[in-house]
Amino acid sequence: AGRLGLFANGYWGHTAYRFSPEENLIHMNHYLEALRIQRELSKAVAIFAGKTPHPQNLVVGGVTSVADMLNPQRLNDFLFIIKETRDFIERAYIPDMVMLVNAYRDSIKSGEGRASGNFMCCGGYRFGKDQQLFSSGVIKGHDFESVEPFDSSKITEEASRSWYENDAPLSPYEGESTPFYTDLNDDGSLKTEGKYTWVKAPRYDGEVMEVGPLARMIMGYVQNSPVVRPYMERFMKRSGMELIDFSTTIGRNAARAVEAQICCDYLFDTMSDLIENIKYYDETTWTKYVFEELPHEAKGAGIFEVPRGVLGHFVRIEEAKIANYQAVVPTTWNASPKGAKEGRGAYEESLIGIRLADPSAPLEVLRAVHSFDPCLACAVHVIDATGKELSHYKIMNSCSV
Template structure:
C-alpha cells in the first residue's frame, strides 16, 4: 500500500487536500478528501439585522457572490412571508443566469482544461491543419483561421522564451494521460485565451442589474433596487447584447470543444472514469412564462427509470467525521493531524475535514449540472431535453456516459447553451410586464410590524448545484444561521458506516499512471468545480489581534 497526498489542490476555489491509498498496481483503494480551512460566516451573522443577511452572506465566497446574496435575502423573505414583485424576481433570475454562463465557461477553460490539454504539444501543431481539425466539430468554428492559430503559437512561444509560464507553469506536460493531437491542443488553447476576454464581457451582464460584480448589491429584502436599469432601454439592450455575444462563443467554441474532448477520451467515458454512486439531487427553479428551466427530483443508484420527488424534510447534516462538536455542529472541534502531517483516518470515528456531511435519506448525493441534466431528462423537461438529445446523438453517447468526469463537463456545457438560449424568454417576460405598466420592483413592508420571531429557508440551484440557507430570527435579530452549499454535498467526508463522500467515491477505483504526477485524480476532482470557500463555514478562535489599521 502507498499513500498519495495532493495538498493543495490547485485551480479551485479554497483549500482542499486529497489523500489516496493505492495498491501495488497504483489502483486507488480508498480516498479521503479534506476541507482545510475553517470559516465562520454563520457565526458572524449572529445577532445581526436580518435585512443585512444578504450583503454579509454574499461574502462567503468571491466566486459565488450572487448565489449566497440572493439565497440569504430569499431566506429572510421566506421567514417573514414577504411577497416579491414579478419584476424583481425576473431581475434576480437575469443576474443569476448570467452568473451561470460566466461560471461554467470560466470553469472549463481556466480551471479544468489544462488537465486535458498539453501546452507544449500545441507548439508543434500545423496551423493550416488546425483549421481543418476545428471544422471537424463545427460548421462555423470560432476565430478559425491559419493566421489566428499562428498568432496563438507565437504568444505561447513568448511565454516559453521569457521563462515566465504564468498559468502554464508547474503542470504535468508530457504526461501519458494526455490524448489530444497537437492541432487539437492548439484549438483548445486558442479558446482558453479567447475565454479570458469572454470572462470580462459576461461580467458586464451580471453588473447591469446587480450594480457591480463580484458582490452585487442590488438585491434587498422585498425586491431589488435596480429600477432605473430595468426602465432604461439602453441598459436592457446592453444586457441583451452581452448575452448574444456570449451565445456565439458557446455555440461556436464551447460545445464543439466539448465534442472534441469526448471524441478523444471516449474510452475513459465508456469505462466510467470519475463516476460516483449514482445518487443525484436537484431542487429545481427558474420559472418563466413558457416553462421551467430546472425541474426538481432525486435519483438513486443510476436508476434512470425512477425519479423521486425532492423533499427538504429528508435532508440531514452530520459532523461525526468533521471537525465540529458532535452536539453542536457550529462549535469547532479540531483533532489535529498525525505526527507525519497526514490526516487521521485510521478509525471510522476519526475526524478529518472541516466540511460537514449532508445526506438525503441518509445517502450521499451528487448535485450540480450533471444532476440537473439527469433529473430534467428523466422528467422530460421539454426545454432541456432537446439539447441533451442533440449532444448525445452527435457524440454517440448514452445517458449513463455523462456520469463521468468528462460527462460532468459535457453536462455543464449543455446547460450553458440551454441557459443562453432561454435567457431571452426572461427578458421577454420583463418587457411584457413593462408594456402593461407594471414597474414594481419592491414589495413595501413595515419592518417593525413584522413578527419578532420567525424561521425561514431557501433552496436554489446555483452553478455548482443545490444551495440552501436557513435562518432563525428572535427579537428581530438573527439567532442562528446555516448554509449547505453544493460543494458541501459533493466534498463531504465519510459517514460513520464508511459510506464515502461523492468526491471520494468518484476517485476510488481509478488507476494512477505516475504517483508523482496524479493527473487522473485531479481531473476528477476539478470536474465538480470545487468551491471550498462555500463548503466550509475565518475567525480567530483565540481572539488574537491579527492586524491593526489606522485611518487618517
C-alpha cells in the same frame, strides 16, 4: 513559437493528455477567448445586480435597480453581451466538449470519475406563464427510472469525520459548528483515522448526494423537461454519449456546457418578457412588503439552484431573535467526507478506481475533482479573529485539489 510560458509547467507532457497538437491549439485559443467572455458576462450581471459575484440587488419584495435601468441602451448592452456569449458557446464551447468526448471516450465508457449516482435537485426559475428552467427530484444509484420528490425536511448534517464538536446528524435548523480540531497526535504526527476535514457531511434521508449541472441535466432529461431534454438529446446525438456517460469526469464538464447553452438561450425569453412589460409601462421591480408582527418562535429556509448545485439557508427564530443560522452549500454536498455510515461523498467516490499513469503527477485526480467546479471557500471558512498567522506550510512535489 516554442514560447509556452505558464503552459509549460505543471503536468506538461503527461501521458493522460490525449489531444493532438492541433486540438490543443484550438482549445487554448478558445480558453483565452473564454477569459474575455467571462469578463463581459461579469459586466452583464452588474447591469442588473450591481456587481458579481454576490449580487447586491436582492431585497424583500423584489430587486433593486440602478438609476438608469429603464434606459433602453442598458438593455441593449446586456443583450449584446448575451448574443456574443451564445455565439461563443455554439461556435467553441459545445464543439470543444464534443472533441473532448471523442478524445476520452474509453475513459468515459470505463466510468472514470463516476460517483455514487445519487443526484439531488430542488428545481426552480419559472419564466413565462407556466415554464420552469430546472426540475426537482432525487435519483438514487443511477436508477433513472425512479425519481423521488425533493423534500427539504430530509436534509441533515453530521460531523463524525469533521472537525466539529457535535457528531450527531442534525437538521440545519438545529445545526452546530463549534470547532474541534483533532488532526494531530500528542507527538505531533498526523492522525489517519477519525476526523479529517473542516467540511461537514450533509445527507438527504441519510444518503450522500451529488448536486450541480450534472444533477440538473440528468433530472431534466429523465423527467422529459421541455427545456432540458431537447438540448441533452442534441448533444448526445452529436457526441454519441448515453445518459450514464454523463456521470463521469468528462461527462460533468459536458453537462456544464449543455447547461450554459440552455441558460444563455432562455435569457432571451426572459429579456423579451422584460422589454414587453416596459413597453406597456409595467416597470415594477419592487413590491412594498409589510412586515407583520414578528413571531417569537419560527423557522424558515431559502433553497435554490445556484451554479454549483443546491444551496440552502436555514434560520430558526426564538424570542423574536435569530437563534440559529446555517447554510448548506453545493460544495459541502459534493465535498462531503464520510459519515457515521461510512458513505463517501461525491468527490471521494469519484476517485475510487482511477488509475494513475504517473503517481508522482496525479493529473487524473485533479481532473476528477475539478469536474465538480469546487468552491471550498464557500464550504468552510477558517480564520483567526485577531489576524494572527497560525502556521506556514510549503508543499513540495504535490498538487492542490
